[in-house]
Amino acid sequence: LPMLVDRSWAKLLYKLLSSMMSGTEPHTDREEDYRFLHSMLMEKKLHLLFKVNARLCCNDLVPLIINIRPRSSSLFQLAEELIYQGWREEVKELLALISKPHFQSLLHVHDAVAQRDFEPVLPPIPDDALEDEEDSVKIVSLVKTKEPLGATIKRDTSTGAIVVARIMRGGAADKSGLIHEGDELKEVNGVSLEHRKPKEILPLLVSLTCFLCSVAYIRFKIIPAYSREEMSTTKQKLFVRALFDYDPNQDPSIPCKDAALAFKRGDVLQIVSMEDDTWWQACHLEDSNGGAGLIPSKELHERSFSFTTKQMVLQWTGLRRSFRLGRKSSWAKEAARFRRWSAGVHSSICPPTYIKVIPYHREPKDRHRVVILVGPSGVGVNELKRRLLISDPDRYGVTVPHTTREKRRQESEGVDYHFVSVHMFEELILSHRFIEYGSYRGHYYGTSLDSVHRVMAEGKVCLLDAHPSKIKRVYTSEFKPYVVFVKPPRIEELRLTRRRAKFVCDEEDTNQVRIFSEADFEDMIDLAENMERQYGHLFDKVIVNGDIASAFRELRSDLEKIQEARVQWVPTEWSCSSPTKARRSCSHLPSWI
Incomplete structure (x- = not known):
């Protein structure tokens, strides 16, 4: 050479x-x-x-x-x-x-x-960039990759200026620390934003994209919002469990669908910003290091629920004439059902949207969490509990109830019932030792806390079935209940799957059985809707029991995952060990929001 x-x-x-x-x-x-x-x-x-x-x-x-x-x-x-x-x-x-x-x-x-050129090079700022401008104007140059910029804009209704509406946590704008909420945008890539609409600015953000490396060099001319409040420096993390499904594509009120976060009921979310009254910023638990997305706030969801309720009332009111013109039986049936639904809506509190949770690290020596199955009568709670017990009797156990009636010939003490006197039963009531109790045909029946302790002492998972209004005695950090709501399917599926099913209508006489009627189906659905509306914040899992075999497989699989998981998410209120301490240290942290 x-x-x-x-x-x-x-x-x-x-x-x-x-x-x-x-x-x-x-x-x-x-x-x-x-x-x-x-x-x-x-x-x-x-x-x-x-x-x-x-x-x-x-x-x-x-x-x-x-x-x-x-x-x-x-x-x-x-x-x-x-x-x-x-x-x-x-x-x-x-x-x-x-x-x-x-x-x-x-x-x-x-x-x-x-050439060891591993980082993109920002374009030089022209020397005359700040000429004829006030001292408050600043030039911000950002390098935008394929990920979103992480900021939304809006037009100020009073001044007509384009301002930054929100900064998404974890986005490019947030990581730079140079753009803040309330900043007024004057120019983008040398193009003036005066008299422009927000939707006309988006094409300007991709005008300098390199086709080889997909990098956009964006230069903003900004008037900083000096009057804005400084963001809180607290590092405390807030985690919530969602109590409803949310799909941004089905929400017409979302300001930006691309910036929204979809989630399912039961998902654990980390809230990173609650500064906006209508749209919070959150991310999924498994993606806590990534960018945040918009989710509806508690207030927004309650307003949406109230609006939907009013629309349904107006729609039903408009249909009353058509019902009256029809058969009287149809009118009476629909009117009765609407009265039950309306009474349930107006007698209940606004549906909770999120519940604050904390991580629970289960140690091998810790006892299993109590599993509580709830649901309306006839939905199949007892059958699911029976199948769980038969499938693995070494893992699952059930409580033995107390009663004041006489022992029958084929019954055994401590196996079928704990037979006690009326005086002893009433003493247990006064000492708050029952989870739930009631009387039937002059005799007391009840499930005691002691019977739950016996099952847990054997190292088994205690299975309970109770009305959600009665589980407050075990809804504590001592038992850490995992509440499963068994929900009926739509009435069309109920007619197909339960058309020949029979149920016991008198627990004292097992021969008194009958087939489900149309009224039973309607009552089952109405009761389920009221339960979910009033006590939905207590439910960790919702299972639709359309087919008993499928529902059982889903329930067993879910319980196995819970028992094997080392980290589980439980309500924040369980971190308080005593009522006194709860009032002192947890008064600022409601159990659901």
């Missing part, structure tokens, strides 16, 4: 070798040496080498060859030069190969790595 650089020396060498080839006459004293030299100079390969050297020297390609190593993209220039000089078809194929976008991107990456 050094020989090729010095062209005059290369030409001189070529002429010298040519003269030697013509002057190699055989001599008698050294004939053998001359023959060897002549044969070597006549080799075809040596002649081709001379021609390549001459072509390179004449066509001024030496600088390209030297620059191949420090900059691989010079291959493209070299191939073009070779084609211009009339080289063979293989070179054209080479040119087509290195002209492909993927190969050029590879060369671009190679050059960047060779």
Whole structure:
């Protein structure tokens, strides 16, 4: 290669070798040496080498060859030069190969790595950027990749200016720390935003995107919002469990669907900002290090629920005439059902949207959490509990209830019931030792806390079924109940799956059974709706029992996951060990929000 650089020396060498080839006459004293030299100079390969050297020297390609190593993209220039000089078809194929976008991107990456150019370079700020502007104006340059910028804008109704409405936590704007809520945007990439609508600004944010590296260089001219309140420096994290499903695509009130966060009931979310009264910022538990998204606040969800309720009332009111024109039986049935529904809505509190939770790290020595199954009568709670007990009697156990009636011949003490006197039963009532109790045909029946302790002491999962209004005695950190709400399916599916099913209507006489009626189906659905509306904040899991086999498999799988999980999320109020301490340390943390 050094020989090729010095062209005059290369030409001189070529002429010298040519003269030697013509002057190699055989001599008698050294004939053998001359023959060897002549044969070597006549080799075809040596002649081709001379021609390549001459072509390179004449066509001024030496600088390209030297620059191949420090900059691989010079291959493209070299191939073009070779084609211009009339080289063979293989070179054209080479040119087509290195002209492909993927190969050029590879060369671009190679050059960047060779030059250790790993970070994007911001465009220089012009010297006259701040001329004729007030001192409060600042220039912010950001590098935007494929991820969203993480900010929403709006028009100020009083001034007409474009201002930053919110900064999404974890986004590019938030990470830069240079743009804040309330800042007024004057220019984007040198384009004035005066008299522009927010939807017209989006195309400006992608105008400087590089097609190879998908990086956009965005320069803002901003008037800072000095009057804004400084963000809180507290590092306390707030986690909540969602008590409803949310799909931004089905919400017409969301300001930006791309900035929203979808979630399902039971998902644990980390709230990162509650500064906006209508739209909070949150992220999923498994994506706590990523960007945040918008979710409806508690107040917004309550207003939406109230609006939906009013719409349903108005719709029903408008249909009353059509019911009256129909059969009287249909009118009476629908009117009775609406009265039950309306009474349940207006007698209940606003439905909770999120419940504050904290992580519970279960140790191997800790007792299992109590599992409580709740649901309306006839939905299948007892059958699910029975199947769980039969499937694994070493893992699951049930309590033995107390009663004041006489023991029957086939019954055993401590197996079927704990038979106690009326006086002892009433003493247990006064000492608050019952989870729930009642009287039937002059006898007391009840489930005691002591019977739950016995099952837990055996190392088993205690299965309870109770009305949600009666579980407050075990809704504590001592038992850490996992509440499963068994919900009926739609009435059409109830008619198909329960049309031949029978249930016991008198627990004292097992022969008194009957088939479900249409009224039973309607009552079951109404009771389930009232339960979920009033006590939905207590439910950890909701299972729709359309098919008993499918519902049982879902329940068993969910309970196995809970028992094997080392970290579980429980209500914040359980962190308080005593009522006194609860009033003192948890008064500012409501159990649900």
